[in-house]
Amino acid sequence: MGRILLFFIGAGLLEIFVFIEVGSAIGAWSTIALIMLTAIIGISLVRIQGLQTLMDAQEKINRGETPAREMVSGMMLALSGVLLLLPGFVTDFAGVLLLLPPVRTALAERFLSRAHVRGDKGHTFTAEYYYHSETRVNDENDKKGVTFEGEAERKDDK
Numbered sequence: 001m002g003r004i005l006l007f008f009i010g011a012g013l014l015e016i017f018v019f020i021e022v023g024s025a026i027g028a029w030s031t032i033a034l035i036m037l038t039a040i041i042g043i044s045l046v047r048i049q050g051l052q053t054l055m056d057a058q059e060k061i062n063r064g065e066t067p068a069r070e071m072v073s074g075m076m077l078a079l080s081g082v083l084l085l086l087p088g089f090v091t092d093f094a095g096v097l098l099l100l101p102p103v104r105t106a107l108a109e110r111f112l113s114r115a116h117v118r119g120d121k122g123h124t125f126t127a128e129y130y131y132h133s134e135t136r137v138n139d140e141n142d143k144k145g146v147t148f149e150g151e152a153e154r155k156d157d158k
Contacts (some may be wrong), residue, residue: 011131015088022089042084045099050077062132071106 023031056071076098079082097103 003034015090018089035087035089038089038096039085039087039106042080042092042095042099046077046081046084049099049101050074053077069105069108070110075156076104076107125130 019031022034026034053070053074057067057074060070061146080095080098083098085089098107
């Protein structure tokens, strides 16, 4: 917990330092405009790459594969979007790094090598059922009641 707190304090101080340096070099309004421009361009790139990642994941699902790499890449793209929306040059730099496919791929591979990913397609059941139908004659608007009775067993527990 202490390391995370130190990281956020250090990142905040670094961001303030960079703001002061850039602001004194190009002026306050130019600095604000530059921050706005990086947010707009970054979010546009996140949207485009996010749609591509979604299509890649759908393709893997259609082939019956687990889209683990695409899911991790999508989470990194979401983080990239947040970093690009936060005002600051350091966060923008980190967001742009996460937009680069080679960086995202390397980070995803590292994450997935440490994670346990399994593609479970569910359980197999076998069952018998019996169909019972009752007609109610009390009201014309009543529909037939349907009851399914039966037994089931899980095949993968044997």
